[in-house]
Amino acid sequence: MSKVKVGVAGYGVIGNRVAGGVVLQDDMELIGVADIAPTLAVRALKERGMPFPLFAAIPGAETALDEAGIPVAGSFDDLLGEVDIMLDASPGGVGAKNKEHYVRAGVKAVFQGGESAEIADVFFHGTANYEQGLGVDYLKLTSCNTTGLIRAVDAVPQAVGVSKTFITIIRRVADPGDTHRGLTNVLQVEPIPNHQAVDLMRVIPEIDATGMLIHTPVTHGHIITLSVTPKQAMSVASALEAFHAYPRIKVVRIADGFDSAASLFQWARDLENPSADL
Amino acid sequence: MSKVKVGVAGYGVIGNRVAGGVVLQDDMELIGVADIAPTLAVRALKERGMPFPLFAAIPGAETALDEAGIPVAGSFDDLLGEVDIMLDASPGGVGAKNKEHYVRAGVKAVFQGGESAEIADVFFHGTANYEQGLGVDYLKLTSCNTTGLIRAVDAVPQAVGVSKTFITIIRRVADPGDTHRGLTNVLQVEPIPNHQAVDLMRVIPEIDATGMLIHTPVTHGHIITLSVTPKQAMSVASALEAFHAYPRIKVVRIADGFDSAASLFQWARDLENPSADL
Amino acid sequence: MSKVKVGVAGYGVIGNRVAGGVVLQDDMELIGVADIAPTLAVRALKERGMPFPLFAAIPGAETALDEAGIPVAGSFDDLLGEVDIMLDASPGGVGAKNKEHYVRAGVKAVFQGGESAEIADVFFHGTANYEQGLGVDYLKLTSCNTTGLIRAVDAVPQAVGVSKTFITIIRRVADPGDTHRGLTNVLQVEPIPNHQAVDLMRVIPEIDATGMLIHTPVTHGHIITLSVTPKQAMSVASALEAFHAYPRIKVVRIADGFDSAASLFQWARDLENPSADL
Amino acid sequence: MSKVKVGVAGYGVIGNRVAGGVVLQDDMELIGVADIAPTLAVRALKERGMPFPLFAAIPGAETALDEAGIPVAGSFDDLLGEVDIMLDASPGGVGAKNKEHYVRAGVKAVFQGGESAEIADVFFHGTANYEQGLGVDYLKLTSCNTTGLIRAVDAVPQAVGVSKTFITIIRRVADPGDTHRGLTNVLQVEPIPNHQAVDLMRVIPEIDATGMLIHTPVTHGHIITLSVTPKQAMSVASALEAFHAYPRIKVVRIADGFDSAASLFQWARDLENPSADL
Numbered sequence A, B, C, D: 001m002s003k004v005k006v007g008v009a010g011y012g013v014i015g016n017r018v019a020g021g022v023v024l025q026d027d028m029e030l031i032g033v034a035d036i037a038p039t040l041a042v043r044a045l046k047e048r049g050m051p052f053p054l055f056a057a058i059p060g061a062e063t064a065l066d067e068a069g070i071p072v073a074g075s076f077d078d079l080l081g082e083v084d085i086m087l088d089a090s091p092g093g094v095g096a097k098n099k100e101h102y103v104r105a106g107v108k109a110v111f112q113g114g115e116s117a118e119i120a121d122v123f124f125h126g127t128a129n130y131e132q133g134l135g136v137d138y139l140k141l142t143s144c145n146t147t148g149l150i151r152a153v154d155a156v157p158q159a160v161g162v163s164k165t166f167i168t169i170i171r172r173v174a175d176p177g178d179t180h181r182g183l184t185n186v187l188q189v190e191p192i193p194n195h196q197a198v199d200l201m202r203v204i205p206e207i208d209a210t211g212m213l214i215h216t217p218v219t220h221g222h223i224i225t226l227s228v229t230p231k232q233a234m235s236v237a238s239a240l241e242a243f244h245a246y247p248r249i250k251v252v253r254i255a256d257g258f259d260s261a262a263s264l265f266q267w268a269r270d271l272e273n274p275s276a277d278l
Helices: A013-023 A040-047 A061-067 A076-082 A094-105 A144-154 A195-203 A236-245 A261-270 B013-023 B040-047 B061-067 B076-082 B094-105 B144-154 B195-203 B236-245 B261-270 C013-023 C040-047 C061-067 C076-082 C094-105 C144-154 C195-203 C236-245 C261-270 D013-023 D040-047 D061-067 D076-082 D094-105 D144-154 D195-203 D236-245 D261-270
Strands: A004-009 A028-035 A054-056 A085-088 A108-111 A122-124 A138-141 A162-172 A208-216 A223-230 B004-009 B028-035 B054-056 B085-088 B108-111 B122-124 B138-141 B162-172 B208-216 B223-230 C004-009 C028-035 C054-056 C085-088 C108-111 C122-124 C138-141 C162-172 C208-216 C223-230 D004-009 D028-035 D054-056 D085-088 D108-111 D122-124 D138-141 D162-172 D208-216 D223-230
Touching: A004 A013, A004 A076, A004 A094, A013 A028, A013 A085, A028 A040, A028 A076, A040 D261, A054 A061, A054 A076, A076 A094, A085 A094, A094 A108, A122 A195, A144 A162, A144 A195, A144 A223, A162 A195, A162 B162, A162 B223, A195 A208, A208 B223, A223 B162, A223 B208, A261 D040, B004 B013, B004 B076, B004 B094, B013 B028, B013 B085, B028 B040, B028 B076, B040 C261, B054 B061, B054 B076, B076 B094, B085 B094, B094 B108, B122 B195, B144 B162, B144 B195, B144 B223, B162 B195, B195 B208, B261 C040, C004 C013, C004 C076, C004 C094, C013 C028, C013 C085, C028 C040, C028 C076, C054 C061, C054 C076, C076 C094, C085 C094, C094 C108, C122 C195, C144 C162, C144 C195, C144 C223, C162 C195, C162 D162, C162 D223, C195 C208, C208 D223, C223 D162, C223 D208, D004 D013, D004 D076, D004 D094, D013 D028, D013 D040, D013 D085, D028 D040, D028 D076, D054 D061, D054 D076, D076 D094, D085 D094, D094 D108, D122 D195, D144 D162, D144 D195, D144 D223, D162 D195, D195 D208
Parallel strands: A004 A028, A004 A085, A028 A054, A085 A108, A108 A138, A122 A138, A162 A208, B004 B028, B004 B085, B028 B054, B085 B108, B108 B138, B122 B138, B162 B208, C004 C028, C004 C085, C028 C054, C085 C108, C108 C138, C122 C138, C162 C208, D004 D028, D004 D085, D028 D054, D085 D108, D108 D138, D122 D138, D162 D208
Antiparallel strands: A162 A223, B162 B223, C162 C223, D162 D223
16 A cells, blocks of 8 residues: 655644654655755754755745755645645644645645634544544644643543533743743733633534633643533542543653653653653 | 730741831831841841831841841840730741740730641631631731632622632742742642642632642742632623622733733832832 | 923833933923833823823824823824923834934934934943033933943043953843743843943943853843953952942842842842832 | 773763763673662653663662662662772762762762762863873762863863963753752852852863853753953964864854754754753
8 A cells, every 4th residue: 555645844843743753654655844944953854864855835945945055855836746645834824825735736734733723624633523534635733732631621431521621721832942932930811711712612512611821931841720520420530540541641640750841841851752752 | 095016027028018018007016027137138127227126036146137237126035025916927837936935925926828727726818707817816817829819719799609619820939039949941730639729618618629739930920710610600790890899809901911920010010119019 | 490301202111210210300300201002001100190291102192092091191292392302212213213203303312222323422321431422412322231331341440441351141031021022941142242242342442342142031130240351450359449439330249148130129129119129 | 801880870860861871882881870769760761661770879769669660670789799880970969978888899980060079089071181080090070061161161272272261151050840949030140259160270270260150040051151361362263163173062153043052952852862962
């Protein structure tokens, strides 16, 4: 069986991980990634010997990439001509423009968290509404925060059911090394409801959700508190059991040293994981 | 009518404000404050011309205070001999030791948030259980976080009632200028339930409360999210009305610029308030 | 003798202090301040009962100010019609545009640190080149960092002289409460030389200066290290004596508790200074 | 030729890297590491399948390690009985106590930066005084900051020479995930001279060094500014050439994106390095 040919648009913090993930799949082939400038991430790709090709994401990007000594494999259209599907990890709003190229080139696409939900046929979560995503051409993924918290809510067995949830997102405001955004000694609040509550209701419409988001001056990990009201009584033991059974939820204990968001980053580092990712 | 004679134990961030508050009361006389070392706050007292006397809070403290040029009015027992009541703002655990002196000297006392609830006859909140504090000799105040959140819960009219609440405390980890404690790029969690939920149930036993506390690397202000379940339905308008009617709750709007904990500090600063306090 | 009539453009962190300073002068009268929006600082002015009038800094600004209930005393041109001199504390670049109005209205002006040096007749420091500023119509002040470090360099007696200096600026990146800029867990460097070294050489051309600037994620105070090479040997004692003699230099000791930039903010707070300013 | 048998005392942030480094050497064999508690780093060792044995660093440590399910290979004395040399990365002060065991067991040792210089025969830097370390039994390494800055000073060719240097250390105050220490919104200064200047003069006595250290609230990387006075004139080009020629100095350009300490961490992460280390 032939492999699915995949391209990645945007080689930043997300695109980097997405590309690495594609490389690990047996049934996919990474044709290349596209970016617009010789960022540190792109320079690191060259330092690593270009394990996969880089394409110029916009006309004219070749100039600066050439000057930085980065080999450019071709234009964005060249990339689209070779792939079956694009994974779009470009900054919020750029994906919407890219979609026009995808439609014209007859290429399917999955858009990352930064785009508006309207960009795609289905607002997609890997477990909670997986079936809805089958067979459609354009998916938009829930953001990382929403993806994680939906797992916790969706882990409640259907026999129990959830009537409502109150979500407090305590959000890191920047990625490590970011200088174009950040907060200093500030806890910043956003209007209620947070977009994660709204997004949860798009994916699981029968739950009544609201909540608040607070940006905090840290770079490693978010913390989310959830007050989930089950339709039927549920013991702590059965809740823990449900968490253990659900894919991609890791239950940790404060007493074991997991007492902060950063301790999970530290855990990945102690495991000597590449990029200190989990 | 004679004024109540008041002493303050501990002249740090809290004792400083407590002493300033006593000075503003028509029916109180501030006899003096007590501390153990020539801290910046104590040096500032001298710079201000000693608006009230300083006593040595422990034997031997005079030496370092003398060396720093701080006038010492007498010993801790000297202070106790002149007052009717002590407001104890010493570090957690010290108040318990001080209480022995208060009992021996026949002096009443109010203890600040850092002590355990067992130190006093009543675990006291200025509005929610005010009547319970009348006539007793030793009060322990709820901590600043608990004091504030109880106001919000207690603001719900009794005709409506509250059955339970889920509390997320997003806490600044240090005071401005602290070098003896702090967090850097870390959101630290504490075991559930947070002490504020436990304390709420001491003051208002009929409410079922739990929640989580997250320490964040900021110095100005805490943010608390509350999911409060009323016994009867309550509109947003009536909730706002209840907040406006309750003493010491200020309702602000994100749209007006109050979009962070630090904006309230900034507000106090723009008002040119002494010490930039609200 | 009639008082100098003064207006202030921009009522932010700097304009706020500048206006407060003018009010304290016996030989000046504050006609008013101008701003473009109902910021927290402007709302605080109203909360304080409008101790001085506010003017709309740009046409159309009245609308939003009116909606926020802020009384508007008139237009920017109205303000210029009443003053002898403007103190311009508007954001970098805006002062250059405002200058056209000042020239047209025949009004003198002093520009704050954010503008380019070319905006004015003299790039002015209150002690190091005071005489150069006499009699000219437009002054541009050195930035706060440069103002402070020039004091330290200028404190070296002329009989000793300074040949060169190496300046490391360890800069707070934002004001308290800022959400439009900030850094999180990042020390950001700027290209050498820092603008403070360049500015120093504009004010004191005979000194050879260079240095580096590092933005740090704090909001209270900068720290500057200076390696100053005197032309003749100088003892530590005579250097300290020179610092004590120079206006607006405060010599403090780490051992007394002044062990951080924030401790000076804390000192101002402990002095119960309005706005916790020094 | 038989391999040198190596043990590591202390499996924290430093011990972790030291152990990993030993594993990579062809002429060394890592016998095991020793620690006192089931920290996250130790738990990660188990998660990785115990690539090398763990010994109990103090009597009684087995209990907590056993309870956490960590296999314990033996006591500290057991480890000492098998090795030729110990690399001691235990917390400051512990190394001095461990040394007594090393002497008794006839084992050589290298101590990390946290110990006092007196613990060893030679205060050692890998290039600047390499010869002095040959043949002695106990070495104490310079701290990470001192190690780096000595490289920059030592890179100046001997034909040019260095007369003096002024060192400003802008130091991250904590490791990622630390909750036992940290600073929040504070730049903290230490008394002059900083220990790095003192240590530099121990290693290269002919240079006159002083400087200042400022702790900053970040977790990734220190920044050091050096004003180095050469004995003879030196061009920027020849200085750059000297840096390029010196081992373990990497010259980077702000224009390429290396504009912060964190950008070097980000670079390591983009290279997909294990643990995101450089």
